[in-house]
Amino acid sequence: MARAPRQADIAAAAGVSQTTVSLVLSGSTDGSRLAEATRQRVLAAAEQLGYVPDPVATRLASSRNRMLGVYTFATAFPTAVDGFYYPILAGIEAEAAALGQDLVLFTGTGGSGERPDHRAAIRRTRIADGCLFFGRHVPEEPIDWLLGDGFPLVYVGRRDELGGRIPFVGVDYVAASAEVVGRLAALGHRQIRYLRCGDDALSSTDREQGVLAALRTARLPVRRVVVRAEAEAVDAGLISRWVADGVTAVVVEETDTGDLSAAALAAVESAGLVCPRDLSLAVLGQPKDRPDVSGFEVPRWELGRRSVRLLVDQITGARRRTDQQLLACRPVPGSTVGAAPTAPRR
Amino acid sequence: MARAPRQADIAAAAGVSQTTVSLVLSGSTDGSRLAEATRQRVLAAAEQLGYVPDPVATRLASSRNRMLGVYTFATAFPTAVDGFYYPILAGIEAEAAALGQDLVLFTGTGGSGERPDHRAAIRRTRIADGCLFFGRHVPEEPIDWLLGDGFPLVYVGRRDELGGRIPFVGVDYVAASAEVVGRLAALGHRQIRYLRCGDDALSSTDREQGVLAALRTARLPVRRVVVRAEAEAVDAGLISRWVADGVTAVVVEETDTGDLSAAALAAVESAGLVCPRDLSLAVLGQPKDRPDVSGFEVPRWELGRRSVRLLVDQITGARRRTDQQLLACRPVPGSTVGAAPTAPRR
DNA sequence: CTGAAAGCGCTTACAG
DNA sequence: CTGAAAGCGCTTACAG
Missing domain, CATH: 1.10.260.40 (lambda repressor-like DNA-binding domains)
Incomplete structure (x- = not known):
């Protein structure tokens, strides 16, 4: 060469x-x-x-190279849930480009291809001026090191680990979920069921917390509202039984795969019910290709942008206080939610 | 720190x-x-x-750092055409991870944010062991330098510039398109229209070439078959006129945005025609969320994987001959194509 | 206003 | 079997 x-x-x-x-x-x-x-x-x-x-020499000699790391614990482009991650990555890329930064995608194992050695892989992250982290689980030890060394890093998604010292840009699922349930309560619904997945990720517990808070604010019963179920278990029979019991509104968690809301939508349809005539249905998020469903929109693109911005602020030394940011969701009125029937069903 | x-x-x-x-x-x-x-x-x-x-020092001292560049001339994650690029990026990422390589996304301008200086930005690419290039237009001069320096690079998509010296992994649109038209000819169609976009990208001219070749092979007329049109111009009136003229099959180019095929599908429907009863319709590609449409599947994920593999082969010195690869598409039978009516229409 | 020198953290001949 | 030395291409005090 x-x-x-x-x-x-x-x-x-x-x-x-x-x-x-x-x-x-x-x-x-x-x-x-x-x-x-x-x-x-x-x-x-x-x-x-x-x-x-030569950027390599520049980086070695000075200490900036205008490269931002992106570390994902699994795969950076999960195909199963592409609708979920793509907008975030697009937002990251857009903001990085706007700020004149290149992106380094640390694709996991960092070399060997064998069992992922997070310690080594995460250390490798130092090649960049700072790094964005993704993933359900935080490998606390290596992150703690990075934090201790003052290496700029930002989590994409809310994080409470390490005594709340992890900078992040997250989504305010609590408020958004409460808003949805509050809407239903205002429409007169008294018997509500909340269908959620079995996994206890932060985005799940946050939503549940919002749901419960809204119920309490509306002075509605909280017991027996929350139902944990896998998508396979959600069928016409389940929905029919609820309606027979007097349930007038169902709220469904939107997960990254979208399986649960899809199952609920299908179950309602195959039970011969029409929303919102027979039942109001809202989703805590926005099901793919179904803008007609009531719920809220997660600002994924903005999530990417803001994460990059926060990271660059850290690198340049700006902003030292508001290291944890929560983004609001836009409510989606939709057409699957309506007023509760005035006469109680039987 | x-x-x-x-x-x-x-x-x-x-x-x-x-x-x-x-x-x-x-x-x-x-x-x-x-x-x-x-x-x-x-x-x-x-x-x-x-x-x-320290990977930076390693790279400076030796000349490998297990980082693969990805250079895009526009934006790495075009949101308008996400369905198109995402699978390619996912394939790139999967193969890179499998080979233990990290990815550096050069997001264009490389620093200044002002007018993109491709010369500088492309040179910057040398930070990695090799680089994948994307984009409709090849900036010949800088690519030529890189090539001359023996820097490993692979284009994602077919490239004929620089005297055919650019290594690439492309898609065999010629063969795939010919197969579709050949299918129609075998089903007895004699009057065919090929609807294509106005832009002359290689992926467009390749498709047209395949269409024409298949027509010649079937000894069908070639004149007046090709129609250039923007999506806005494709309406029920156009399709109806064609059918009135005796056209029994329409073939539509699938572009990265999918606009043209969407317009054609909509036009057929609003003309009150049913495929394949009234008209056979095939797309040179696969419209989003329409697996029922006859056409072919572009192996995008595989395109990403193979590009990475070829790049790594170049870096390690393996493979010096087959630097230009064409991937075959899987035919999609679909249900919008059928036998031509035996009696000529009028 | 300009240059000689050290150093960033590695690899790679080359001696011992 | 192990170490001293040069070098990768830059930046950054420090002298002149």
Whole structure:
């Protein structure tokens, strides 16, 4: 591979020292100003040789390289849930580009391909000026090291681990979920069921918390409202039974796969029920390709952008307090929710 | 930011020279073998200190850093056409992870955020061991430099520029398109229209070439078959006129946005026509969420994987001949194509 | 205003 | 079997 021109080559061509070339090219207007004639000579030679600085050497010598890491514990592009991650990645990319930063995707194992050694892989992250982290589980020890070293990092999604010291940009599922249930209560619904998945991720417990809070605010019963179920268990029979019991509104958690809400929607339909005539149905999120379903919109693209912004702020030293940000969701009115029937069903 | 341990620290801890540490850690079993006791001492110290090599320094000193570049001329995650790019990126990511390589996304301008300086941005690519390129247009000069320097690079998509010296992994649109038209000819269709977009990207001209080749093979007329149109111009009136003229089959180019095929599908429907009863309709590709439409499936995920594989082969020195690969598409029978009516329409 | 020198953390001949 | 030394291409005090 032929050698690319370096500062030494320019120096030789322009008849100056390599130091001078570096000074001219890094464009530090401050301090010792160089003779304009020298500057021009160096610039001309650089242009002539097609010089572009070697970012590797730059990074080694200085300590910034305008590269932002993105660390995912599983796969960066999960195909099963592409609708979920793609907008976040797109937001990250857009903001990174806007700020003139490149992105390094640490695709997990960091070399060996064998059992992922998070310690090594996460350390590798230091190649960048800072790093964004994704993933349901936080590998506390290595993250703690990074944090302790002052390495700039931001989690995409809310994180409470390590005594709340992890900077993040998350989504306010609590408020958004409470808003949805509050809407139902205002419409007169008294018998509500909340269908959630079995997994206890933060995004799940946050939603449940919002649901319960809204019920309490509306002075509605809280007992027996929450039902944990896998998508396979949600069928016409279940929904029919609820309606027979007097349930007038069902709220469904939207998970990253969208399985649960899809199952609920299908169950309602195959039970021969029509929303909102027979039953009001809301989803805590927005099911794919179903803008007609009542719920809320998770600001995924914005999540990506804001995460990058926070990370860059950390790197440049700006912003030291508001290291934990929660993004609000936009309510989606939809058409699957309506007023509760005035007469009690039987 | 606290300093991460380096080889010198390990050397001090283990009571050996930094050179020895490097030798042990780079695990070169070949040549001078080190005393097992020394090895163990170094390894233990490295483990104890939580050592992970600095990839920047590694890259500067040697010339590999297990990082693969991905250079996109526009935006890496175009949201408008996410269905198109996402699978490719997912494939790239999967293969990179499988091969233990990280990915560097060069998000365009490479620093300044002003007018994209492709020269500089592309040179920046050298930070990685090799680079994947995306994009309709090839900036010939900088690519030529890279090629001349022997820098490993692979285009995602077919490329004929620079005298055919650009390595690529592309899609065989010619063969896939010919297969679709051949199918129609075999079903007795004699009057066919090919609807294509106005843009002359390689993926467009390849498809047209395939269409024409198949027509010739079937000894069908070629004149007036090809119709260039924007999506907005494709309406019920156009389709109805064609059918009135005796056209029994319409073939539509699938572009990255999917606009044209969507317009054609909508036009057929609003003309009150049913496929394949009134008209056979095939798409040169696969419209989103419409597996029922006859056409072919572009192996996008595989395209990503193969591109990475070819790039890594180039980096490691394997494979020097088959630097240009074309991937076959899987035909999608679908249900929008049927036998031509035996009696000529009028 | 400009240059010689050290250093960033590694690898790689080359000696011993 | 192990170490001293040079070098990868930059930046950054520090002298002149």
